[in-house]
Amino acid sequence: xxxxxxxxxxxxxxxxxxxxxxxxxxxxxxxxxxxxxxxxxxxxxxxxxxxxxxxxxxxxxxxxxxxxxxxxxxxxxxxxxxxxxxxxxxxxxxxxxxxxxxxxxxxxxxxxxxxxxxxxxxxxxxxxxxxxxxxxxxxxxxxxxxxxxxxxxxxxxxxxxxxxxxxxxxxxxxxxxxxxxxxxxxxxxxxxxxxxxxxxxxxxxxxxxxxxxxxxxxxxxxxxxxxxxxxxxxxxxxxxxxxxxxxxxxxxxxxxxxxxxxxxxxxxxxxxxxxxxxxxxxxxxxxxxxxxxxxxxxxxxxxxxxxxxxxxxxxxxxxxxxxxxxxxxxxxxxxxxxxxxxxxxxxxxxxxxxxxxxxxxxxxxxxxxxxxxxxxxxxxxxxxxxxxxxxxxxxxxxxxxxxxxxxxxxxxxxxxxxxxxxxxxxxxxxxxxxxxxxxxxxxxxxxxxxxxxxxxxxxxxxxx
Amino acid sequence: xxxxxxxxxxxxxxxxxxxxxxxxxxxxxxxxxxxxxxxxxxxxxxxxxxxxxxxxxxxxxxxxxxxxxxxxxxxxxxxxxxxxxxxxxxxxxxxxxxxxxxxxxxxxxxxxxxxxxxxxxxxxxxxxxxxxxxxxxxxxxxxxxxxxxxxxxxxxxxxxxxxxxxxxxxxxxxxxxxxxxxxxxxxxxxxxxxxxxxxxxxxxxxxxxxxxxxxxxxxxxxxxxxxxxxxxxxxxxxxxxxxxxxxxxxxxxxxxxxxxxxxxxxxxxxxxxxxxxxxxxxxxxxxxxxxxxxxxxxxxxxxxxxxxxxxxxxxxxxxxxxxxxxxxxxxxxxxxxxx
Numbered sequence: 001x002x003x004x005x006x007x008x009x010x011x012x013x014x015x016x017x018x019x020x021x022x023x024x025x026x027x028x029x030x031x032x033x034x035x036x037x038x039x040x041x042x043x044x045x046x047x048x049x050x051x052x053x054x055x056x057x058x059x060x061x062x063x064x065x066x067x068x069x070x071x072x073x074x075x076x077x078x079x080x081x082x083x084x085x086x087x088x089x090x091x092x093x094x095x096x097x098x099x100x101x102x103x104x105x106x107x108x109x110x111x112x113x114x115x116x117x118x119x120x121x122x123x124x125x126x127x128x129x130x131x132x133x134x135x136x137x138x139x140x141x142x143x144x145x146x147x148x149x150x151x152x153x154x155x156x157x158x159x160x161x162x163x164x165x166x167x168x169x170x171x172x173x174x175x176x177x178x179x180x181x182x183x184x185x186x187x188x189x190x191x192x193x194x195x196x197x198x199x200x201x202x203x204x205x206x207x208x209x210x211x212x213x214x215x216x217x218x219x220x221x222x223x224x225x226x227x228x229x230x231x232x233x234x235x236x237x238x239x240x241x242x243x244x245x246x247x248x249x250x251x252x253x254x255x256x257x258x259x260x261x262x263x264x265x266x267x268x269x270x271x272x273x274x275x276x277x278x279x280x281x282x283x284x285x286x287x288x289x290x291x292x293x294x295x296x297x298x299x300x301x302x303x304x305x306x307x308x309x310x311x312x313x314x315x316x317x318x319x320x321x322x323x324x325x326x327x328x329x330x331x332x333x334x335x336x337x338x339x340x341x342x343x344x345x346x347x348x349x350x351x352x353x354x355x356x357x358x359x360x361x362x363x364x365x366x367x368x369x370x371x372x373x374x375x376x377x378x379x380x381x382x383x384x385x386x387x388x389x390x391x392x393x394x395x396x397x398x399x400x401x402x403x404x405x406x407x408x409x410x411x412x413x414x415x416x417x418x419x420x421x422x423x424x425x426x427x428x429x430x431x432x433x434x435x436x437x438x439x440x441x442x443x444x445x446x447x448x449x450x451x452x453x454x455x456x457x458x459x460x461x462x463x464x
Numbered sequence: 465x466x467x468x469x470x471x472x473x474x475x476x477x478x479x480x481x482x483x484x485x486x487x488x489x490x491x492x493x494x495x496x497x498x499x500x501x502x503x504x505x506x507x508x509x510x511x512x513x514x515x516x517x518x519x520x521x522x523x524x525x526x527x528x529x530x531x532x533x534x535x536x537x538x539x540x541x542x543x544x545x546x547x548x549x550x551x552x553x554x555x556x557x558x559x560x561x562x563x564x565x566x567x568x569x570x571x572x573x574x575x576x577x578x579x580x581x582x583x584x585x586x587x588x589x590x591x592x593x594x595x596x597x598x599x600x601x602x603x604x605x606x607x608x609x610x611x612x613x614x615x616x617x618x619x620x621x622x623x624x625x626x627x628x629x630x631x632x633x634x635x636x637x638x639x640x641x642x643x644x645x646x647x648x649x650x651x652x653x654x655x656x657x658x659x660x661x662x663x664x665x666x667x668x669x670x671x672x673x674x675x676x677x678x679x680x681x682x683x684x685x686x687x688x689x690x691x692x693x694x695x696x697x698x699x700x701x702x703x704x705x706x707x708x709x710x711x712x713x714x715x716x717x718x719x720x721x722x723x724x725x726x727x728x729x730x731x732x733x734x735x736x737x738x739x740x741x742x743x744x745x746x747x748x749x750x751x752x753x754x755x756x757x758x759x760x761x762x763x764x765x766x767x768x769x770x771x772x773x774x775x776x777x778x779x780x781x782x783x784x785x786x787x788x789x790x791x792x793x794x795x796x797x798x799x800x801x802x803x
Binding site for chain 2: 006007010011184185187188191192195213216217218219221222223394395396397400403432437440441444445448449452453
């Protein structure tokens with residue numbers, strides 16, 4: 001059940017909110033836990049036992065760790081094997097089998113492994129990472145006795161962040177899991193964020209997404225080079241506004257329940273380098289990899305070779321986390337190379353010259369997102385070939401971009417504006433004014449109008 | 465909960481609640497009048513949804529006061545009128561699917577007896593046989609191979625597929641009066657023709673410009689609307705009007721291009737069975753003297769009975785690279801009149 005569905009906005013959430021606030025103060029975590037499990041069951045009933053198992057098994061392990069500190073390493077290992085094992089099984093076993101079969105074909109082996117065709121359990125990439133972070137934090141003694149079963153289960157399953165994050169560490173919300181302050185103004189502020197996110201997704205991201213859809217309808221081999229770039233820009237805007245819109249909705253829902261969930265984006269497209277970009281893009285994921293992979297591996301403390309190896313590990317894993325196919329591996333490798341090269345050579349140059357940095361980013365960002373967007377390597381090569389004029393197109397209409405640019409120029413303008421911090425500044429300044437209230441009300445109903453009339457994309461990050 | 469006295473601190477919340485309530489009341493009030501055709505799964509969506517759907521389709525809340533208990537049938541299908549490119553149509557079809565489904569169900573109930581009586585015998589093959597009586601020499605086809613210049617005085621009328629043809633046929637000389645979401649019902653109402661830089665309706669344009677050949681491919685958008693009979697009747701009226709305006713033109717009725725198997729198998733309305741049924745009906749309008757029926761599905765369809773999945777991304781439109789199949793087919797099916 002997406003946040004931008006009528007079912008969530010007009011059915012699940014109001015009903016839940018009413019029960020939540022009618023329940024006595026001390027029972028609200030229970031209401032939240034039960035509500036979250038209902039939310040999960042409505043979205044993906046079959047995999048409800050899996051998330052319940054994850055909660056149960058990891059809680060037992062965490063209790064053992066706290067009680068028997070002598071054997072904590074074994075318990076940690078056990079938990080990692082279970083969590084990474086299930087994630088691997090449900091997310092990557094098909095990918096592995098396909099690759100084994102491909103190798104088998106090369107060597108003309110007769111046998112083929114059957115493909116499993118598992119569907120991805122709802123939110124597994126997100127909740128598994130949060131469980132791992134919690135277990136490691138207990139191992140590091142950052143979390144202790146305060147971790148009750150109810151708090152742990154609520155933290156893992158909490159519906160505002162179960163679908164696509166933000167990936168929150170237990171420490172970030174542990175206080176609020178025990179004591180929350182409720183004032184009606186929090187509901188108001190939460191609603192503001194929710195509506196901003198809703199509008200961003202439904203009114204802007206989904207509209208720009210239509211261009212990407214148009215381009216796929218034409219077929220990559222038949223788009224002109226300018227249209228290939230226009231399409232990559234459209235995709236770049238779409239993926240940002242879609243995910244940022246979702247994150248704002250999650251933060252808004254969280255706020256309405258009394259939680260402060262962490263922000264995921266800090267105007268990433270204003271960055272001057274890829275290094276900086278990834279500190280501003282999907283920040284909660286970046287923090288996770290930093291705390292639980294990069295720093296434990298040694299970070300930048302053991303010389304250049306180790307640094308390169310550590311970065312490589314982080315970016316291959318980041319790539320694979322986003323999806324089980326080769327384009328994500330390629331995407332991770334490209335990001336690794338860019339970040340390494342920036343560190344070694346030209347980042348100081350980019351930091352000094354704003355113009356150079358903007359041009360560099362305007363060139364690099366769309367290319368990386370295209371590699372992210374196109375799953376089949378053959379199609380990917382065709383698209384990149386069209387972007388750089390290397391691949392001779394089939395039946396290309398050389399003026400196609402004129403038509404699409406004039407069709408989408410306004411939405412590009414709005415999407416572009418939202419990449420800058422001006423909108424946020426204006427909002428922060430005037431958010432308590434009547435004008436802003438009416439503006440948000442209008443955004444809300446215009447979004448609901450669009451949703452009612454069915455033009456709705458699923459979240460890009462839904463299946464990760 | 466403190467501060468309840470301070471309205472400033474929760475006015476957005478209050479306004480959202482109040483407006484939801486108001487729209488819901490309107491939705492319920494119009495349940496038997498303006499919004500009688502809309503059904504809402506009340507467990508999954510709010511009643512106010514019908515008000516917003518109505519807005520898009522030109523049915524407004526004040527209709528509650530002016531309309532009788534049964535609403536006038538919506539004459540237009542505005543969900544399909546798109547402006548954002550060639551894929552809008554599929555999206556549009558989704559938008560109104562729920563509405564159409566109920567419509568289609570009603571209609572299929574009305575006509576189930578008739579349809580069942582006719583359908584099993586009248587397969588496509590048998591229709592074709594009827595069209596070419598055995599008395600004629602079987603090799604004598606009215607069609608000949610023509611070259612591109614044949615289309616210099618041609619006009620193509622159609623929906624998004626024809627928009628695609630205008631973009632990817634590489635034929636610059638023909639006129640294309642095509643728009644995303646165009647139907648036999650809206651073909652003369654929408655301003656989709658451009659004559660000397662001026663946009664106008666097809667009716668107006670046909671009074672100004674003379675064409676040697678007129679190709680028409682319409683029918684996918686209105687698959688969920690009316691029955692095959694009412695569709696064919698409307699189609700025939702459209703042809704009649706075009707003939708009236710352009711008595712000398714050769715008119716080609718193009719069979720509706722199919723969809724992919726994937727779409728066909730999963731869609732109760734936009735499937736190849738329905739398309740074949742309607743194609744059979746419009747085929748019977750042809751007289752093979754000035755009105756010809758041609759069906760590009762012959763050369764596009766694969767073993768699945770639809771567009772091959774490689775040829776399409778959205779299961780409805782050909783990828784640009786494959787428009788050649790269509791243009792080649794058109795060149796194979798020219799009709800040259802004896803002087």
